[in-house]
Amino acid sequence: MAEPQRARPKPTPETQHFWDGTKAGELRLQRCDACAHVYFPPRPFCPSCAS
Incomplete structure (x- = not known):
């Protein structure tokens, strides 16, 4: 059966x-x-400092 x-x-x-x-x-x-926080998933603002 095909996947x-x-x-x-x-x-x-x-x-x-x-x-x-x-x-x-x-x-x-x-x-x-602004704060050097690395995050995923990509988004238009920083989840840590909201910049």
Whole structure:
């Protein structure tokens, strides 16, 4: 029996760098310029300091 196909995520402006990294075999995470907190999943603001 064939494996079911998974839906592929559609990159957004916030996640595009992450998906580009997966194609390159890299794990790319965001780091806040204000407080240096590293976070995942990608989002438009820092979950630690909200900048």
